[in-house]
Amino acid sequence: MxxxxxxxxxxxxxxxxxxxxxxxxxxxxxxxxxxxxxxxxxxxxxxxxxxxxxxxxxxxxxxxxxxxxxxxxxxxxxxxxxxxxxxxxxxxxxxxxxxxxxxxxxxxxxxxxxxxxxxxxxxxxxxxxxxxxxxxPTVLDLVPLRLGRRTSNDLTASRTLIVIAAVTAGIIVTVGSAVSLLSGLSSLLRP
Structure with a gap:
């Protein structure tokens, strides 16, 4: 009713x-x-x-x-x-x-x-x-995006630090993997 x-x-x-x-x-x-x-x-x-x-x-x-x-x-x-x-x-x-x-x-x-x-x-x-x-909370909660067409910035100080730490960790892992791959390839090419 x-x-x-x-x-x-x-x-x-x-x-x-x-x-x-x-x-x-x-x-x-x-x-x-x-x-x-x-x-x-x-x-x-x-x-x-x-x-x-x-x-x-x-x-x-x-x-x-x-x-x-x-x-x-x-x-x-x-x-x-x-x-x-x-x-x-x-x-x-x-x-x-x-x-x-x-x-x-x-x-x-x-x-x-x-x-x-x-x-x-x-x-x-x-x-x-x-x-x-x-x-x-999910991983998407940490992504620094503007949601819902808001004009305000969604990044707070803690989110900014988390994003910087995640990006830095990703760069370190990528560079380390590249160096490891290059050293492995160079050892294979040496007689």
Whole structure:
């Protein structure tokens, strides 16, 4: 029954959904998959407070009471949009996200999404078990690429050092292999 209510909401609020920014869509897509704010921040390479602001702004724009509802609405809209664009779709897949009062945003809230954020107003995330599983870093997380058409640089000081160390190690191994190969060939050519 809830799915029918979400479909009806999406049908009547398409204009609002189309007004979401790219970053708000990225955040809501991950919210719909069940990720916590801290995990979303790590995946998108932005601060937790920035994720909170994007989700909060999206909730206000859509007129929904909490992030779980915003994620479900966005997932349904994205599934319908993909299907209507002729792309393959398996339909919207919803997690049974909790709807506790601590996930609801406090009222009243400022409409200034770029202003300072009061960290005490953010929902607490005290080491709760993640329903889907924790995000595990991969080798691709170390690659210094700009992802998602962001203008900011993804290289932090630690990533820069890791990349420099990996490139240096690769050069040393390559030079060592070349010297070994050349010395082996020269010993074969000597009478």
């Amino acid at each position: 809830q799915h029918d209510r979400i479909q009806l909401f999406v049908e009547s609020n398409r204009d609002r959904l189309e007004q979401l920014t790219t970053r708000q869509r990225d955040c809501l897509r991950l919210v719909a998959k069940g990720y916590l704010t801290k995990e979303i921040a790590g995946m998108l390479g932005i601060s937790e407070s920035r994720v909170y602001k994007h989700v909060l702004a999206a909730c206000r724009l859509l007129g929904v009471p909490n992030r779980g509802e915003a994620g479900r609405v966005f997932a349904e809209w994205e599934a319908q949009t993909t299907l209507s664009a002729g792309g393959p779709s398996m339909g919207a897949h919803f997690l049974d996200l909790p709807n506790p009062a601590d996930l609801a945003f406090p009222d009243p809230v400022s409409n200034d999404t770029d202003g300072p954020i009061i960290l005490e107003a953010m929902p607490a995330q005290q080491g709760e078990a993640h329903p889907v599983g924790s995000a595990r």
